[in-house]
Amino acid sequence: MEEKILTLLSEEFPEIDFSASDALVDDGILDSLTITGIIAALIMEFGIIIPYEEIIEENFNSIAGMARMVERLQG
Amino acid sequence: MLFTTIQFIIFLTITITLYFIFPLNKRWIILLIASGIFYCMAGLKFIPFVLITSFATYYSALLIDRRHGKLNDMTAGGELDEEQEKEAKEKCGKICKRILVITLLIVLGLLSYTKFTHIIIDLLQRAMTSLGVRTVQLSEISVIIPLGISYYTFSTVGYILDVYWKKYRAERNFFKYLLFVLYFPHILQGPFARYNRLAHQLTEGHRFSYERACFGIQLMLWGYFKKLVVADRLAVFVNSVYGDWENQAGFVIVIATFFAAIQIYTDFSGCVDMARGMSQILGIELDMNFRQPYFSRSVEEYWRRWHISLGNWFKDYLYMPVFASKFVANLIKKAKGKYGNKAGRNVAAVVPLIVVWIATGVWHGTGWGHVIWGIWNGGIIISSTLLKNRYVDLRKRLCIKEKKREWQLFQVMRTFILAAFIPKVFTLTDSVSSAWGMIRNMFSEFNVWVFFDQSLYTYGLDRQDFWLSMISIFIVFCVSLMKEKGIQIRESIARKNIVFRWAVYYAAIFSIIIFGMYGPGYDASNFVYMQF
Incomplete structure (x- = not known):
C-alpha cells in the first residue's frame, strides 16, 4: 500500500519529495491546498471517502500514515 | 462605546488598573465584568441574543462532551464486543449530531434573522405592491442587529464544532465561556476567536510586563493613527464623491475609489490593531488579521492576507x-x-x-x-x-x-x-445600476487636469487635509513595506535610546490628537466592519 501511494503522489506532485520526512505537515512541506489535492487523489484511486475527522496531521505526516488511514477506511 | 471615544479610554484605563490589582486567579472576573459593561452600554436589547447563543452553545457542547466521555468509558472498559461497540458508537454519533444540528439551527437562525429579515420583508413588500395590496413601510419595521453578532456567532459555532469533532473538551464553567464570547476588545470587529487559542489566555491571569505594555500601547497608537488620521479623513472625500457620483467623472472617481480601498483597510486593520494592542497590555495575544494584503501578488494570496x-x-x-x-x-x-x-x-x-x-x-x-x-x-x-x-x-x-x-x-x-479597486465600486454604491454608472463615468472623461486645477480640494478636504491624507497614506505604505521586508518596527524602536523612543511616542500621540478627524465639525465615524 505504501509503495502504491508513494508512486501515485509522486506522479501527482513531482515537486514534493514524500520520502524526505516523517513530519510532512509539521515541517510545512504540505500546505492545506496540497493536502486537499492528496485527498482528491486518494479518493479517486481507492474509491474511499475520507471523513473530516480523519483530516489530521497524524494521517498526512508520512506515506505510512496515509497508508494506514486508507487501509482503515477501506476495511 | 467606540474605541475612539474618550469614555472608552477611561473605561480601558480603569479595566487595566483593576485587572493588575486583583489576585492573579481572579483577574478573569474583571475582564468578564468589563466585557459585560461594554456590551450593555451598546444596548440592553442586544443582551438576550448574545445570552441565548452563549448558553445554547455552552450547554450543547457540554452534552456532546458528556456523550463522548460515556462512549470512551464503555469502550475503554472492554465490556463490549465488536458489534456492541459499533452500535454504541453509532448511537452516540446520532445523538451528538442531533444536538449539534438543533444548536446550529438556533444560533445561525438568530444570525439569519438579523441578516435577512429586511430582504425578506422587502421582497414580500414588492410582491404585495405588484398585486396592489397596501403594506406597512419597511422603515416602520425595525430589526435588532446585536453588536458583533457575526463575530460571536462564528466563534461559538467554531467552538461547538470543535467539541463535536473531539478536538478539545467542553468548558465546564459558564462564566468563563461567556468571557470567551463577550471579551470586549474582539467583539466589535474580531478577529474571530478560536476557543483553544484564546480561552485559557483569558482565564489564567497575567502579570504586568512593562515591555509588553509598551508594545501594546504602540500597537494601539498605530491603530488610532490609521483610523482617525487616515481612514476617517479619506472617508470625507470618498463619501463626497460617491454621494454625488452622477456628477463625477474620470480621475475624480478613480482617486475616490483608490481612497476607498485605503480607507477600508486602515479602518478595519486600525480597529484590529487597537484590539490586539489593548489585549497585549493585558498579556493576551489575539490572532493576526492582516498581513500587508495590498502587497499580494495574486487574488488568492490577497485573501490569505486580508x-x-x-x-x-x-x-x-x-x-x-x-x-x-x-x-x-x-x-x-x-x-x-x-x-x-x-x-x-x-x-x-x-x-x-x-x-x-x-x-x-x-x-x-x-x-x-x-x-x-x-x-x-x-x-x-x-x-x-x-x-x-x-x-x-x-x-x-x-x-x-x-x-x-x-x-x-x-x-x-x-x-x-x-481585489481591492474594482470590487469597491460594487460595495460602495447602493445598487448595481449605480455601480455600472460609476464605471461608465470613470472612463467617460480623461480629466487629467484635476490634478492641477485645485478641483480635488472641493470634495470635503481642503488643500492641507488632502495633502495630509497623501502623507499619511505614504506613512502607512512605508510601515507596511518595512513589515513586508521583515523589519520588527516595535522591537527596533525599543532598542533605541530613551530620547528617540519618547520622541516617537510624542510624535504618534500628538499627530493623532492634532490630525485626527474628531475636531469641531467632524464626527468620528463608526468602524466599517462593525455592521457585520
Whole structure:
C-alpha cells in the first residue's frame, strides 16, 4: 500500500519529495491546498471517502500514515 | 462605546488598573465584568441574543462532551464486543449530531434573522405592491442587529464544532465561556476567536510586563493613527464623491475609489490593531488579521492576507468539511468515472470554493452589489485554480521571469486593481445600476487636469487635509513595506535610546490628537466592519 501511494503522489506532485520526512505537515512541506489535492487523489484511486475527522496531521505526516488511514477506511 | 471615544479610554484605563490589582486567579472576573459593561452600554436589547447563543452553545457542547466521555468509558472498559461497540458508537454519533444540528439551527437562525429579515420583508413588500395590496413601510419595521453578532456567532459555532469533532473538551464553567464570547476588545470587529487559542489566555491571569505594555500601547497608537488620521479623513472625500457620483467623472472617481480601498483597510486593520494592542497590555495575544494584503501578488494570496481569521474560519469549518463530505467525494468519483482524473481533480478544487465564496459574499452583505462582489472574487480564484497550468505556459512563452522586480510590481498592482479597486465600486454604491454608472463615468472623461486645477480640494478636504491624507497614506505604505521586508518596527524602536523612543511616542500621540478627524465639525465615524 505504501509503495502504491508513494508512486501515485509522486506522479501527482513531482515537486514534493514524500520520502524526505516523517513530519510532512509539521515541517510545512504540505500546505492545506496540497493536502486537499492528496485527498482528491486518494479518493479517486481507492474509491474511499475520507471523513473530516480523519483530516489530521497524524494521517498526512508520512506515506505510512496515509497508508494506514486508507487501509482503515477501506476495511 | 467606540474605541475612539474618550469614555472608552477611561473605561480601558480603569479595566487595566483593576485587572493588575486583583489576585492573579481572579483577574478573569474583571475582564468578564468589563466585557459585560461594554456590551450593555451598546444596548440592553442586544443582551438576550448574545445570552441565548452563549448558553445554547455552552450547554450543547457540554452534552456532546458528556456523550463522548460515556462512549470512551464503555469502550475503554472492554465490556463490549465488536458489534456492541459499533452500535454504541453509532448511537452516540446520532445523538451528538442531533444536538449539534438543533444548536446550529438556533444560533445561525438568530444570525439569519438579523441578516435577512429586511430582504425578506422587502421582497414580500414588492410582491404585495405588484398585486396592489397596501403594506406597512419597511422603515416602520425595525430589526435588532446585536453588536458583533457575526463575530460571536462564528466563534461559538467554531467552538461547538470543535467539541463535536473531539478536538478539545467542553468548558465546564459558564462564566468563563461567556468571557470567551463577550471579551470586549474582539467583539466589535474580531478577529474571530478560536476557543483553544484564546480561552485559557483569558482565564489564567497575567502579570504586568512593562515591555509588553509598551508594545501594546504602540500597537494601539498605530491603530488610532490609521483610523482617525487616515481612514476617517479619506472617508470625507470618498463619501463626497460617491454621494454625488452622477456628477463625477474620470480621475475624480478613480482617486475616490483608490481612497476607498485605503480607507477600508486602515479602518478595519486600525480597529484590529487597537484590539490586539489593548489585549497585549493585558498579556493576551489575539490572532493576526492582516498581513500587508495590498502587497499580494495574486487574488488568492490577497485573501490569505486580508481578514485572515475569517479566511481561516471558512477554511476549517466550511471548506474542509464540504471537501470531506460524502457529496463531494461522490462527485469526484463520478467526474473521474465520466471524464477522467483531471475532471475529478477540478471538481475537488472547485466545488468547496464555490460554497465558501457564496458564504463569504453573504457574510459581507446581502445586496446584489455583494453578490457580484462574491462572484467576482470567487470567479477569479476558481478560474486561476483551473487555468493554473495554462498561465504557467503563457508566462514561459512570453519569457516572463518570475523573480524580476518589474514583473512582481506588475503582479502587486494587478492584484490591487482586481481585489481591492474594482470590487469597491460594487460595495460602495447602493445598487448595481449605480455601480455600472460609476464605471461608465470613470472612463467617460480623461480629466487629467484635476490634478492641477485645485478641483480635488472641493470634495470635503481642503488643500492641507488632502495633502495630509497623501502623507499619511505614504506613512502607512512605508510601515507596511518595512513589515513586508521583515523589519520588527516595535522591537527596533525599543532598542533605541530613551530620547528617540519618547520622541516617537510624542510624535504618534500628538499627530493623532492634532490630525485626527474628531475636531469641531467632524464626527468620528463608526468602524466599517462593525455592521457585520
